[in-house]
Every structure is written in structure tokens, then in C-alpha cells.
Amino acid sequence: MSQLVSTIINNDSVEFACEAHETLLEVLRDRLGLTGAKEGCGTGDCGACSVILDGALVCSCLVLGAEAQDRNIETVEGMADGAKLHPLQTKFLEHAALQCGICTPGFLIAAKALLTNNPDPTEEEIRYALAGNLCRCTGYDKIVRAVQDAAKQMRRA
Amino acid sequence: MEYTAPQTTKDAVAILAQAKGSAHVLAGGSDLLVRMKGGFIEPDLVVDIKRIKNLHQIKHNANSIMIGAAVSCAQMGANKRLKKAWPGVVEAANLIGSDQIQGRCTIAGNLCNASPAADSVPALIAAGARVKIAGPKGRRTLAAEKVAVAPGKTCLRKGEIVEYIELPKRVARSADAYLRFIPRTEMDIAVVSAGVNLTLDRKGVITKARVALGAVAPTALLVKAAAKAIIGSSLDEQALEKLALACSAACRPIDDKRGTVEYRTEVAAVLAQRAAKIAYSRAGGK
Numbered sequence: 208m209s210q211l212v213s214t215i216i217n218n219d220s221v222e223f224a225c226e227a228h229e230t231l232l233e234v235l236r237d238r239l240g241l242t243g244a245k246e247g248c249g250t251g252d253c254g255a256c257s258v259i260l261d262g263a264l265v266c267s268c269l270v271l272g273a274e275a276q277d278r279n280i281e282t283v284e285g286m287a288d289g290a291k292l293h294p295l296q297t298k299f300l301e302h303a304a305l306q307c308g309i310c311t312p313g314f315l316i317a318a319k320a321l322l323t324n325n326p327d328p329t330e331e332e333i334r335y336a337l338a339g340n341l342c343r344c345t346g347y348d349k350i351v352r353a354v355q356d357a358a359k360q361m362r363r364a
Numbered sequence: 365m366e367y368t369a370p371q372t373t374k375d376a377v378a379i380l381a382q383a384k385g386s387a388h389v390l391a392g393g394s395d396l397l398v399r400m401k402g403g404f405i406e407p408d409l410v411v412d413i414k415r416i417k418n419l420h421q422i423k424h425n426a427n428s429i430m431i432g433a434a435v436s437c438a439q440m441g442a443n444k445r446l447k448k449a450w451p452g453v454v455e456a457a458n459l460i461g462s463d464q465i466q467g468r469c470t471i472a473g474n475l476c477n478a479s480p481a482a483d484s485v486p487a488l489i490a491a492g493a494r495v496k497i498a499g500p501k502g503r504r505t506l507a508a509e510k511v512a513v514a515p516g517k518t519c520l521r522k523g524e525i526v527e528y529i530e531l532p533k534r535v536a537r538s539a540d541a542y543l544r545f546i547p548r549t550e551m552d553i554a555v556v557s558a559g560v561n562l563t564l565d566r567k568g569v570i571t572k573a574r575v576a577l578g579a580v581a582p583t584a585l586l587v588k589a590a591a592k593a594i595i596g597s598s599l600d601e602q603a604l605e606k607l608a609l610a611c612s613a614a615c616r617p618i619d620d621k622r623g624t625v626e627y628r629t630e631v632a633a634v635l636a637q638r639a640a641k642i643a644y645s646r647a648g649g650k
Contacts, residue, residue: 226365227366254462274390274414
């Protein structure tokens, strides 16, 4: 049965219809054209589909589209301010913290969720916070350095 | 499949009681959606309980703490009073998955998923948690160890949902602890786990104890003989040895790629000893 859902995505009011079994990830990608969130595993293990739902970092593959009614969703598409990249995005580029890029939107959103709650995390805290995101290309060091550098810049701003 | 998100427990129970075909309760979804995706279940109806406001609360009452069935494990970790009263229960809940999973997963869901390796369940059993259930014939309360009856199976009847998990009020000189063994440092399923809750007298002698083991039998076990082995002691070497023997004797594990029967049986004893030492020290024992 089709569900009509109104919600807020990246500060925009959005309405969509979806089937009851469709995940939020499927809705974002296939119905709304927001293809930043990626499907890696579809079972909540890899974090490539990470979004922020009412302030909480979640895997959008483990949320039903119908659950989004009256919620507030942040995706990677909402991170940049027009043409101006978010400091995390800039630092990921500067530190070459990506190769194939599939995991990157998930890492960016998870790092954003971390820095919102903890603007000055230790390396250990960063590694814990990003433990739900898997990267099979770069290893994690460059990603951790990029997050540390972005955090530093954001604290100065 | 149909999806519905009632706003009251009464409505949720009525919908589930009248449902034809397979109906499933959705709390955090970190198990349910994975099972749907894997084709293990094909629900005709999913009832989302997250719109029921009461179920989002952690209530500190005079005699107990009530944790709503929709409270995420991250919410539990952020609740300082809960963490202080029941550190073992909170550390078990916070061991489940990544930050992404923590923001969604619930201990009521962990209990109802009925995995023998569920992290929060041995901690809840050791804590003496009681499970508040609402159903078409009214409400009932069960001890946490009575909910799961087999891997993936609970004793909940048609139309019943868990509303709250109730933890007793924390009494003086008592504390709990939870430990699990996994081959990695984080984010894995317990090979073996142990929860211990102790109460001491003024001299540091254990007056009450509950010991529970996970992943060593079809359901998490309350091991009464293990509690008996340490009650009356100050957790000396001899008492710890008896605790270990009682725990190993209670194990009926499976053999699989993550652990052999022999391994699980031995590690269960070691973890129970270590968890007991942590609980003892948290309770003020020296």
C-alpha cells in the first residue's frame, strides 16, 4: 500500500509517495534523486547510507521511508552552502581522504554528526565515531586526519 | 505490506490483535529491517511504536526505573542517572553496533529479537529486570529471563507488545557489570557474554547476587548456582573458582566458526569472574 509522506530534507519541505516496505535510502535515491547516500551492504554494517534523522546519525537503509513523516533529515547534499563546500568536504579533498568515493558521503555525514556534538574530539573519539563507516580503499588514517583538520578549522571559525 | 504508526499503546495492541497474516512490531528496526531485506520474513503489517510518546521516556520512579520500548540505546547512554544506577545494563546496551545503530536500536527490541547472543539481555537478567507487556487481555509482567523461549522466539502472544523494561531501584552497596568476548575490538556479535549484579553488606560480604550468561545456550541463562557460589563470600579466590565451575557447568553452547563448545564453556567462566570483580568493586568492595 502506498504511503504519502511529508518531511523536511536539508531544510526543504518535501512530499513523496512510497511503498510501505521501501527504505528511506531507496526513497532518497530512487524517488527524490538524492543519490549522495549509497547502498553498500543494506544491513546497517557499512554506513555508506548514513543520514542525520532528527539529530541522530542513522543508516537510511534501516529506516522505512514511511517513518520519515514530520521528521528532519540531513543528507550529504545539504552540507555545502551553494558552491561553498563544508569544511569537512574541503579537508577530505585536501587530505586525499578518498579514492573511489562510495563511502565518502557516509563518512562526511558521520563526521558532521560527531563535530556537532563534540567540536574537539580526540583521535580515539573520532575513530570510535567513524567505526560504523567502512572504507575499503584508503584505509582510515587520511580520513581521521581530514576530520581533525576540519574540526580545528571549524573551532576557529 | 502495510505500515502503520499508532499514537497509543491501546491502538497498537488493537491493530496487532486484529491483524491477519504476519504482523511485526517496529521499534529501532536494526533487526527487523535486516530480516526483511534478507527475505527471512515478509510482513503483511509493520506496526511502528515510535509515535507512542510514553514509550520514549526513561522514568525514574521511587521504586524503579522504567525504560520505554522506543528508547534508543544512545538515549540510555546519555542518561546520567541511569548510567550511575545500572552501569552494567548501560554498557551492554551501548555495545550494540555503531553510532548509526545506537541511534535506533532498543533494549526492548534486543530482548524481543530473542537472539541467544543479544548483548543487553544477560545484563537485564542479572539486573532482575521486569518486562511490562500490554496485550488485548490487559497488562502482565514477566522476568527478563522468561521472554525468550528459543532462538528468535518469545513467549509474547498475538497482540502483545513490550511497553517498558523496569529496572529495580538501585540499593546501597550494590552494582552491576557486563562483559562480552568478541574476536575484534568493536562491533561484533558476542561469542560469550556475562552479566553480574551484586549487593554487599557493610563488611563487603556478598548478600545478593545474580549471574547471567549469553551465547552459551538457546537463550540467555540465569545461573542460580553461580550466584549461590559467591553469596556469603567476599569474592575471594575460592569463591571465584566455585563461580567459574558453576558457570561452565551451565553452558550448553553450539559449535560454530566463532567459537567451539570447549572454548565458549571456558570463556564463560572467565568472563563471569571478571564481571563479578568489576561489579564487586563498583559496589564498594575491596
